[in-house]
Amino acid sequence: MIPLLERLKKDILILDGSMGALLQGRGLPPGYAPDLWNLERPKDIQAVHAEYRAAGSDILLTNTFGASRRRLAEYQAEGRIREINHAGVELARRAAQGKAYIAGDIGPFGSTIAPFGDTTFEEAVGIFREQASILAEAGVDLIAIETMFDIQEMRAALIGVREGAPGVPIMAFMTYNADGITDSGSDPETVAAVLEGFSVEIMGLNCSVGPEAMLPVLERLGRATHTYLGIEPNAGLPVHRDGKTVYPLGASEMASFAPAFADAGANIVGGCCGTTPDYIRLISKILKGRPPRLRTPSPHTRIASRTRVVPIGAGAPFVLIGEKINPTGKKLFSEAIAEGRTDMIVAEARKEAAAGAHALDVNVGVPLVDEALMMEKAVIAIGNVVSTPLVIDSSFASALESGLRIYPGRALVNSVNAEDERLEEVLPLIRRYGASVIGLLSGDDIPEKAIDRMKNAEKILKAAERFGLSPRDIVFDTLALTVSAVQEASRQTLETIRLLKSEWNAHTVVGLSNVSFGLPMRKTVHDTFLAMAIGAGLDGAICDPYDPLLHQTVAAASLFSGRDPECRVFITKAESWTPLVPQGEKGAAAGSPAPGASPATPDRPLTTRERI
Amino acid sequence: MIPLLERLKKDILILDGSMGALLQGRGLPPGYAPDLWNLERPKDIQAVHAEYRAAGSDILLTNTFGASRRRLAEYQAEGRIREINHAGVELARRAAQGKAYIAGDIGPFGSTIAPFGDTTFEEAVGIFREQASILAEAGVDLIAIETMFDIQEMRAALIGVREGAPGVPIMAFMTYNADGITDSGSDPETVAAVLEGFSVEIMGLNCSVGPEAMLPVLERLGRATHTYLGIEPNAGLPVHRDGKTVYPLGASEMASFAPAFADAGANIVGGCCGTTPDYIRLISKILKGRPPRLRTPSPHTRIASRTRVVPIGAGAPFVLIGEKINPTGKKLFSEAIAEGRTDMIVAEARKEAAAGAHALDVNVGVPLVDEALMMEKAVIAIGNVVSTPLVIDSSFASALESGLRIYPGRALVNSVNAEDERLEEVLPLIRRYGASVIGLLSGDDIPEKAIDRMKNAEKILKAAERFGLSPRDIVFDTLALTVSAVQEASRQTLETIRLLKSEWNAHTVVGLSNVSFGLPMRKTVHDTFLAMAIGAGLDGAICDPYDPLLHQTVAAASLFSGRDPECRVFITKAESWTPLVPQGEKGAAAGSPAPGASPATPDRPLTTRERI
Numbered sequence A, B: 001m002i003p004l005l006e007r008l009k010k011d012i013l014i015l016d017g018s019m020g021a022l023l024q025g026r027g028l029p030p031g032y033a034p035d036l037w038n039l040e041r042p043k044d045i046q047a048v049h050a051e052y053r054a055a056g057s058d059i060l061l062t063n064t065f066g067a068s069r070r071r072l073a074e075y076q077a078e079g080r081i082r083e084i085n086h087a088g089v090e091l092a093r094r095a096a097q098g099k100a101y102i103a104g105d106i107g108p109f110g111s112t113i114a115p116f117g118d119t120t121f122e123e124a125v126g127i128f129r130e131q132a133s134i135l136a137e138a139g140v141d142l143i144a145i146e147t148m149f150d151i152q153e154m155r156a157a158l159i160g161v162r163e164g165a166p167g168v169p170i171m172a173f174m175t176y177n178a179d180g181i182t183d184s185g186s187d188p189e190t191v192a193a194v195l196e197g198f199s200v201e202i203m204g205l206n207c208s209v210g211p212e213a214m215l216p217v218l219e220r221l222g223r224a225t226h227t228y229l230g231i232e233p234n235a236g237l238p239v240h241r242d243g244k245t246v247y248p249l250g251a252s253e254m255a256s257f258a259p260a261f262a263d264a265g266a267n268i269v270g271g272c273c274g275t276t277p278d279y280i281r282l283i284s285k286i287l288k289g290r291p292p293r294l295r296t297p298s299p300h301t302r303i304a305s306r307t308r309v310v311p312i313g314a315g316a317p318f319v320l321i322g323e324k325i326n327p328t329g330k331k332l333f334s335e336a337i338a339e340g341r342t343d344m345i346v347a348e349a350r351k352e353a354a355a356g357a358h359a360l361d362v363n364v365g366v367p368l369v370d371e372a373l374m375m376e377k378a379v380i381a382i383g384n385v386v387s388t389p390l391v392i393d394s395s396f397a398s399a400l401e402s403g404l405r406i407y408p409g410r411a412l413v414n415s416v417n418a419e420d421e422r423l424e425e426v427l428p429l430i431r432r433y434g435a436s437v438i439g440l441l442s443g444d445d446i447p448e449k450a451i452d453r454m455k456n457a458e459k460i461l462k463a464a465e466r467f468g469l470s471p472r473d474i475v476f477d478t479l480a481l482t483v484s485a486v487q488e489a490s491r492q493t494l495e496t497i498r499l500l501k502s503e504w505n506a507h508t509v510v511g512l513s514n515v516s517f518g519l520p521m522r523k524t525v526h527d528t529f530l531a532m533a534i535g536a537g538l539d540g541a542i543c544d545p546y547d548p549l550l551h552q553t554v555a556a557a558s559l560f561s562g563r564d565p566e567c568r569v570f571i572t573k574a575e576s577w578t579p580l581v582p583q584g585e586k587g588a589a590a591g592s593p594a595p596g597a598s599p600a601t602p603d604r605p606l607t608t609r610e611r612i
Ligand SMILES: [Zn+2]
Pocket: A206, A207, A208, A234, A272, A273
C-alpha cells in the first residue's frame, strides 16, 4: 500500500463505523470494556473489522479507544495495556489483509486535567504517550485521537502521541455540540488553529450530534484550515426507546450527507455510534474513488485562546498585542507579582481586553520571583477572565514552558532571536506545545541594515525548520529601534518589514513604544511610525492599547492595507470616536478659517479633470 | 577646437578681463558706448582681445555687452544692431586665431520689467532674442548673459536667448551684493534653481563686490547645483580717488583667490571691472590645465520664488503644498475672483504661509472669468506678500502661461497627465519658462493598478524628454484616490509611490484631501494615509495646511524617512505642540490607568535583552 498521506492527495478514504454496536450484538455486556475483548474474544473483534473492510473501509480503527492505562485501571487491566493494544493492532491488521490502513485508536483518558481536574497536564501527556508508543511499536499506519471534548486534553494527547509515536501521522477528532462548540468552549476555527500548531496530518470531528449538525462544523473547518479533514458522525442524536439506546438515522439517510461532506472538503468519512457496515457500504458507494476537494492554504499565523482565534498576516485585521502586563518600571505591579498575587495582572488583562487588544503579552519577570510558577498562575488567572489569546513573554525557558503547558490554546511566544543558545532552548518548546513564536531579528548584536536583519531572519527560519516548525509558525519582530538614538537603524525597520513581506510573505510585528523613547510627543511619533509600518506590510504591534490615537491610526491604516474590505470596520468604529484636537482646545483645528474659506476639506472630491 | 562643453569636463578655462578699462586707455570717452567701436575702432577692439588671448584667456567675450536694440537706441544706433554684433564676433574671432572660444556677450537691456518697470516681459524677451539671434548667426561658441541684478530680467534673457540662439550654450552670470543676495532679493540657491529650470550650461557671477565677498556665493552655488560654474570678479569694490574710479585689488591679490575658486567648483574664471591682461595672466598661470572639481548632481526637483527655494525629493524636507487658494466649493472666494479682486487670495496666501505651507497651489478657475488675466493678477499679488514658491494650477494652458511668464521664480505647474493633447499643450510652456511640472498618472482613464500608472508615468517622461525636459523637471502625482469608492486603487497609490522611488528615484506628491472623501474622521484617514505614503517614499502633498494633526504627522514621519537628521526639526516643532486628545476631553487618553500602572509608555526603552 502506498503511504496514507500520499493516498489522501488523490482519494477520499472511507473509515469504519461503530465497533460497540456490533460487539453488543456479539454479546458484549453493557458497561464492560470492549478493549478487553482483544484478548478475550479476538475472533469477534477481527470479524467486526472484517465486516467493515468488506463494506468498503479503507481505514480500520483498532479496538483500543479505552486502552489507556487510566481507563484500563477501571477494570484492573492496566497491567495488560501492552498486550491489549498489541492485540488490537494485530486483529485489525489480520482483518485488513493489506487492503486497509490501521489507525491506532485513542480516546479520552477518563479524567480532567488541572486546573479544572486533578490530573496534571504532564500526567495526561504520559498516559497518552504510553498508549501511543505501544500502538506505534505494534505497527499502526496512523494514530486516531477521537471524541475529545476538551481542547486541553487534546493538546496533552497530541504531545503524548508525538512523543510516543514520532513520525506516525495523527488524525485528531474533536466532538462538538449542536451549536458547533466543544464542551471546552472552542469553535472549529479555534480548534483548527490549535491543532495546526501540532501539525496534525488530519483533523476533524466525530460522534455527538449526527451529520446534519456536524456538516456546518466540517464546512467551517474546511475554510479554516488546509489540513486534511475527517468526519465520523453518529447516526443522529441517540434516543431511549424501550429501555434501549437507539440512533434515529438509517443508513441511507446518513449516506445522503456524504456528497455534502465531500463538498466541504472531507478527505476521510466514516461513522461513529449507531453506524454499522450497512452505513459504511452506502457511504463507500457514494464517495469511493472520488477526488478530494482542493483547499487553498491560508497563509496566516493563527494564535488562539481556548475559545478565540486571531489570525496574523496580510489581509487579516491588524493585531494589537497589549503590552501592559509587564512589571518593568511599575512598582505596585512588581510588588504584587513578588507576593504571588495575580489581582493586578487580572485587572490589567480585563482592561486591555476592554480597550480592544487582540492579544495580551504576559510578562511576569520580577527579580527573585519564581517566574515559571508565576507564569502558570498568571496564564490560568487571565484565562478565567478574558478570552483574548496570550503572548507568553519571558527570558527564561522554564517560564515559557510552564505558561505554554497550562495554556489551553495556541500561544505566541515572545521570543527567540538569532542566537544559537536561545534558538536551541526555545524552539523545541514551540514545537512540543504547538505554539508559534516571535523571531526577533537581533543576534549577537542588533543589525542596522535591513539586509543584515534578513540574515538573522533566515537563520531563525532555518533553525525553526530543523526543529520541525514551518515558516507559518514564526512572526518576525523587525526591531523598532529608538529613532532618537539610532535613526537610520530605526528607518531600516520599515525596509525590513517590506523585505520580509515581499520576499517571503512573512508575518511581522514590532514592539511599538520603544521607537519614541527620548522624544516629546511620543504617541505622535510611534503612532505615525505605526502607520508607516502598516503601509510597509506590518501585521501587528506590541503596544499600549489604551491610546485612542493608536486605534484610530490602525483603523485608518487598515483602509489602505487590504485589512478592512469596503471600509466597514472603520466606519463602524468611527461612530464612537470624536476628532482629535490639540489638548486644551475645544474647537476643531488651530487657527480660524480665512474669510470665505470652506471647511477644512471640500465637500466633494475633486475630479481628476478638475485637478489637471 | 573641441566643443566647449566637452572641454569643460577636463579643464578649468580662463575667461578674459575688463574691456572697458583697456578701451579707456585707448581713448574711449567716458559715457560713450564701447559697442560702437566695433565699427568705429575695430583694430583697438581686436587688439584688446588679442592681449587677453596672449595673457591666457580660453574664452573671449565679444564687445557687445550693450549691443541690444534698447541700449543702442540710447545712442541712436539701434539701426546698426546687426552690424555691431556681427563685427563684435568677427573681431574676437580674428584675435582668437582658433585658440579661444567666442562668447557673445549680452548685458541688461537697460530698463525694468513689469510690474516694477514699464517694459513687458515679452518685450524684454524680444530684445534679448534679437541680439542672441544675431550673435548666433555670427557664429559664437556660447552666449554669455552677464551682470544681471534682477532674476526676472535673467529669465527674460534666458527665454530670449534660447529662442534666438537655439542650441548655443548659455553662460548666465548674476551679480550679487556683499550680503550674497542679488538686487532682486535672490540668494545663490534660489538663482541656481531658477537657472537650472532653463538648463543653462554654465551659471555663475560677475562684477560687483570683488573676489573675497564673491567666494562664499560661488561656494553656495557649488553646493546648490551641478551645473558648470563661472566667476568673473571685479578687482574689488571701486573707490573714487582724484576724480577717477580706481579698483583697489592688484593682480596678484586677485589671483591669490584663484585656488579657492577652483576648490569651490569653478570651471571658468576671469575678471570683470578693473581687471587687465596682467590679472588674467596670473590667474591663468595658477589654474591653467587644472582639472575641475567634480560635483555630485543633486537629485532634487527644486522650485523657487524670487527669494526662496524649496527642494522636492528624497532626503529633503517633506513639502506641504497649501491647497486653499482654490475657489472650488467656496462661494465668497469665487465671487471675489469673479469681481477681479485678489484680496481673498492674498489673505489665504498669508494664512497658508503662516501655517507652514512650503508652497502654495494657486487655482483661480471660476466659470466665465478670464483665467489668464486673473492668474497673472493673483501671482503678482501673492508675490507681494509671501515668498513661498507657487504652484500654478489651471486646466487652461493660457492661464498657466500668464502665470508662468510673470512669475519671477521657478514654478511648479499643476499639471499634465498622460493625455497627448495636454502633454503637447503644457510641456512646451514648462520648457520655455523654466518651470517644473506635476505629472498626474491618469490618462484617458485612471488606472487601478500601480503597474498601469507606471506606464502613464513612462509616457509623461518620454514626452517630457521630447520637449527638452529632464526627469528632474517632473514631480509625479500618483493619484490618491477616494478610498471609500475605489479601495484597492487607493491602496495601489502607495505601491505606485514605492515603484517610482525604487525604480527611477522619481519625486512624488499626492493631492491628499480626496482620499478621505465620504468617510467620517476625514483628517484621521488622510493623515494616516499620508504617514503611510511618506513611508513609501512620498515627497510632498497638496493638502490643508491648517490641520495641526497633519503637521505633527509629517514631522513624525520625517523622522523615519531620512528627512530630519538627528530629529532636530521634530524636537523644535514639538515645543509648540500640545498632545492631541479626543475632542471634549481634558486629560491625556481614554480610560484611567490601571492600579499600579506606569504612564502609558515606560520611562526608558526596553533593551532587546529585556524583550527576549
Ligand atoms: Zn460516537
